[in-house]
Amino acid sequence: MKIKLFITICAVAFGLSAQAKDYKYETVPGDMMKTRIYTLDNGLKVYLSVNAEKPRIQTYIAVRTGSKNDPAETTGLAHYLEHLMFKGTKQFGTNNAAAEAPLLAEIEQRYEAYRKLTDPQARKQAYHEIDSVSQLAAKYFIPNEYDKLMAAIGADGTNAYTSNDVTCYTEDIPSNEIENWAKIQADRFQNMVIRGFHTELEAVYEEYNISLTKDSRKLFAAISKMLYPNHPYGLQTTLGSQEHLKNPSITNIKNYFNKWYRPNNVAICMAGDFDPDKTIAIIDKYFSGWKPGADVRQPVFPALPALTQPKDTTVVGPEAEQIWIGWRAKKANELQADTLQLMEDVLSNGRAGLFDLNLNQTMKVQRASAGSQLMHDHGGFILFGTPKQGQSLDEVKNLMFAQIDKLKKGEFPDNLLPSIVNNKKRNYYQRLEYNEARADMFVDAFIDEIDWKDEVNYLDRISKITKQQLVDFANRFFTDGYVTIYKRQGVDSTQKKIDKPAITPIPANRDQMSQFVKDIQNSQVEPIHPKFVDFKKDMATLKTKKQLPLYYIKNQDNGLFELVFYYDFGKSADNRYDIASDYIDYLGTDKLSAAELKQKFYELACDWNVSVSGETMSVSLYGLSENMSQALALMENLIQNAKVDKEAYDNMVNLILKRRGDSKKRQESVFNALYNYGTYGPRNAMRDVMSEQQLKETNPEVFIDLLKGLNGLKHRVAYYGPMSEKEIVSVIDKNHKTTKKLADVPQNKPYLREIANKNEVMIAPYDAKNIYMRQYHNEGRSWNPEEAAVLDVFNEYFGGGMNGIVFQEMREARGLAYNAYARYYIPANKDRKESFMTHIITQNDKMVDCVNHFHEILNEMPASETAFQIAKDAVTKRLASERTTKSSIFYSYLTSERLGLDISTNELVYKNLDKVQLKDIVKFEKETMANKPCRYIILGDEKQLDMKFLENLGPIKRLTVEEVFGY
CATH class of the missing domain: 3.30.830.10 (Metalloenzyme, LuxS/M16 peptidase-like)
Structure with missing residues (x-):
């Protein structure tokens, strides 16, 4: 659910840049973001907004296509293509594109044959052959060169996302690296090459596995299916079906890319510290050669069947019960969207809406809220309800409907609408402080085909909607044509176990580097000089x-x-x-x-x-x-x-107890409790809560x-x-009235991480197709500020992003996980101890491989001068362009104070960075992590795990869910 929020501005004007070539751009007078909207000759849209607070730029490249456009026989394709966009081009990601090309073509054809096979043995043999050819192709593959490029220019937040209507690629870059960024992205979006396919496919499938225990995904899929039964919104999900993920088509992916990844279907959205005239000239230089698509019009689907009477369905899953109720609405660029979003806040603004005051404040339900769902083709309005203890889902439904009736009768304060507008203005000012929020507004406007003047006039328009108009709309909108999804707790019988494929690990080739990456590394840019917070001057x-x-x-x-x-x-x-x-x-x-x-x-x-x-x-x-x-x-x-x-207190206690029970049903929250137990012991922040008896007996x-x-x-x-x-x-x-003499505060009894210097296994149960697993080690090593720079570079090199050792070895080379990382932690206080942790979420039958390979890379960390220099450059450029501003100055001061520093931790790291060498992090890792005993902390179903393997690791301590939570 995304809620769009914009400031009151009006009209459209045109201006010219001062470059050798004139670039016309669209503006809206009064726009507080001073947005410039360019359209290049090939149709590429460029949204620019200057915010000079710090020398960094948030960049989004948004493609107007998502899972809605997936071919019906290969759902999940848009999302999978998003992953493949990080694999490189003919210029990077390979050491020999010409030699690699015929092997990649053979892999593509073999997958086309494989996806048509039904006999298990024939499929197994065909996959083995794909794996064999993939090994040959892997000799030419240099994994994660894209991340090397981003590290080389000091980028942060390298990521992407896919939903129904959009695939968007995100980077936060230093302001002096615009040209390098544009050069990389232009090559990537015009010349994408699909490589490393079968290991990345496993990573996508692991992402799918993680989603199986998140009941919100099931709810969203179910309500979409009922609201949009003959439209892709309802017929297919973004992650795709299990069957399609195991039967992919590289050919379909290429066809999809060639159709939709065209400049006249793409927007570059940038907010930050830059000269817009120079920036548009750079973008034109690198993207003008991108050929527009012949037809990038969004497909037209059959009209939706009318919803004239209530319909319902039920989904099951491990998490607590919920109820969702939805009405179909018009698409995002219809003016109806204004009224829907205003109505949303009348019902549920988090503080003073009808749901907030009459249901949540009075604790008549565990939780109730409402929100508009605005998309390119259609929209919706959804009520969300969670029952309190002993309450049925239908009771929650009736209580929410009673508030809808109040809305329809106009039974809400006259000053609520002006208050909503006032709060939306405040929220808009807050969003303007963040480059990513500005860029996100651009993405929404482009994807949903909303004229920017309509976006910036949003608050002006809703401020003119009267109470009577809203009431009249509610009476027209909330008809009997709604759908209800009952989310019950139970076992989902539709989930199927998939055995791990026989994948031969591909080489990391981390010492290799394409000429393209070398050129970016060696490019000369005007340096950004660091500016660290000075607590005496800035505060x-x-x-x-x-x-x-x-x-x-x-x-x-x-x-x-x-x-x-x-x-x-x-x-x-x-x-x-x-x-x-x-x-x-x-x-x-x-x-x-x-x-x-x-x-x-x-x-x-x-x-x-x-x-x-x-x-x-x-x-x-x-x-x-x-x-x-x-x-x-x-x-x-x-x-x-x-x-x-007292009545409110008793009701609150019941909600707290229900919330605690609900937490035990969510995989992620159970693992968080287990990890806290595994690192801090029985006395930790999650377990140190008032007991049920204490709550009920306390005045x-x-x-x-x-x-x-x-x-x-x-x-x-x-x-x-x-x-x-x-x-x-x-x-x-x-x-702020205080006593004449202030008393000392109560004495903390800190939660301290336990020493973990022997092999042992802690396991708690959760019935799922995957496990959450961490290895934790703590030998009581004290923090040394002189090692701060070594630590930062080590974390970047070993366990950080896509260029880190852990990501390369666990995901890229072996396809063992979607989510894997490691980190060495410094304490929050100078008198505490350091520790380190590895993390992975993986399929149950991949656990042994994960443990064994973590041992390999911990005990003999791969050492690469090339990878080290990239990691060091990434840390250096990130810190040089970082700025501590606003209230963050105070919180940075507190962090430094706890560590006994009179400078920021960023400055502490930066001043010693130039001295750090590869041998330093190799030595550090050998001393602190290699061949160290660990506490293996695992959440999973013992019936699906190799328990004999775990017994060989160390003694097993089995914990119940009640023990890890403490209630």
């Missing part, structure tokens, strides 16, 4: 009248503020604060009810929260600066005068007293906003 340290330390950072960009009251103690000192932070959300005062308070904060476009971590705690207020004084007074009054509500006034007492404890204040130093001190002195 003023003041005192309030009561002598509270106040860290002041000026916001000179917009009218937003953030105010934080920070305490040096947390859950480890007293786990009751965790409950108190939840409880106060349901309370009011003698003068205002809980619902009225929610509405007041929403009217002010301000939010507040109490955040409790293991060793720290904060009370934060943020929003529009013009309303800060009122919001602060409101927050302080609630904390000091909250009215105890709720205790929690209110705890929060009231915060103003009497020693704390610090941080402010980021547009007020002057004098103004903010005055506001705090007026509204």
Whole structure:
């Protein structure tokens, strides 16, 4: 579900660049992003928005095609092509394109024959032959050269995503590398070569395996099938079917690429620090030769059958029960989208909507929300409900429908619509601070074919929608033509076990490098000089009248503020604060009810929260600066005068207990609990919670007293906003009343990582087709700041991105996993200990291979000067172009303070980077990781695992789900 949010602007103008060639561009007067939209001669769209806060640029290359356009016989193709786009071209990813080409052609033809075979033995033999030819082709393959290129230019966030209508490729690059970036991307999008096919296919299949335990995917597929029964939205999923993933067609992928990956079907979206005139000239230089497609019009599908009466279906899975209810809507670029998104916030804005106040605030359900689903061809509006303990899904449905009836009758406050518009403005200002949010807006507009002037006029339009118009729309929209999906807990009998294929590992060839990569590495660009935060200059340290330390950072960009009251103690000192932070959300005062308070904060476009971590705690207020004084007074009054509500407390306890039970059903949350147990032992942050008995026996006034007492404890204040130093001190002195003498905070009893210096296995049960597994080692080694640079380069080299040893060996060479990495951790506090961890999610019958190969690369880490230099360059360029700004200055200060530093950790690393050599990280790895005993932490089904193998690793400790959670 994506919600588009844009500012009020109007009209279209045209301007000319100052380059030798004139580039016409479209603008919208008043656009706060000052967006320029170019269309090159070949149809390529380019969206540019300048944000000079730091010398980096978020780039998205969006292709207007997704799983909707998959051939029916090879679903999942768009997503699989997304993966193959990282494999290179004739210029990179290979050491001999001419010699490689006939072998790749043979692999393609063999797959076409393989996918038509039905006899198991014939398929097995055919796959063996594919594997054999793949070994020959692999001699010419240089895996992950794309990631080497991105590392060489200092890129971050290398990734891609695919959904129904879009395939989008993302990079965050330094601002001095635009030309290199464009050169690489132009080659990639015009000359993609499919190689490394069978190992990448296994990685995609592992991604599919991971999805099997995520019931939200099943719900989304089911509701799409019912809303769009004869459209690809409902007929096929983005990941594709199990059968199709095991019977791919390289030929179909090539045909798909040649049809849709054309400049007149693509948009380059960029936001960051650049000169737009120079940037468009560079893009034209490298992309102008890309030939447009003859026909990139989106296919037209048959009209959807009318929905005139309720329909329902049921899906099953391991997670907690839910109910989804959906109505069909028009497509994203219809004006109906405005009303849908406004209606969404009337029902469910997170604070003051009908669902928020009448269902969630009153705890009539575990959770309820609503959202619009806006896509290129069609849209939808969906209600999401989770039952509380003992409640049926139909009861949740009826409660949500009762709120729909209120909407249809206009039974909501008259000031709700203006408040929604005010909050959308605030959210828009917040989004403008992030390059990725700006670029994401461009992607949505391009993919859904929305005129930019319509996007920027969004808030102006919805501000003119009256309450009566919205009520009339709701009465027309919410008909009996809806669909209901009941998500029940149970075993999904449709899931099938797939045996691992016989894949011969391909060589990593990490010492090889194409001339293309060498040229990029050796290119001369104007250097970006690092600029690290100076805590004395970039943040003023003041005192309030009561002598509270106040860290002041000026916001000179917009009218937003953030105010934080920070305490040096947390859950480890007293786990009751965790409950108190939840409880106060349901309370009011003698003068205002809980619902009225929610509405007041929403009217002010301000939010507040109490955040409790293991060793720290904060009370934060943020929003529009013009309303800060009122919001602060409101927050302080609630904390000091909250009215105890026993019924609300009892209801909240029931929700907490239900939420705890639901967590035990989710694979990811069970593994998080197991990993916490495996690294911290029985006393860890996840287990250190009030028991059911303690919750039920505690007088709720205790929690209110705890929060009231915060103003009497020693704390610090941080402010980021547009007020002057004098103004903010005055506001705090007026509204934040403290005792004359502040008491010491409660003493933390830190959760400490356990020493793990012998081989042992910890396993907890979860019935799934895959396992989550980590190897953890901790020998009590103290952190040495002088090693900081070595550590950073090591993590990049060994366990980082696609160019790291772990990714190359576990995924690229062997197809053992979709998700695999490793990391050496420094402690959060200078007196704590270091540790390291490997991570993988893999198919059950691949566990032994994963363990054995992790042992190989840990005990004898592959050493490559080529790979090392790329890793070092990546760290160097990333740090040189990073900037610590806004409220991040305060949090960076706290991080450094805990480590006993007076400079940032980034500066600590950077000043020693030039001294780091390959021999240093090889020596470090041998001393800290090679041949070290490990604690193997595994979540899986013993019946599907090789337990004898695990017994040979070390003694096995079996844990129940109740033990790992502590309840």
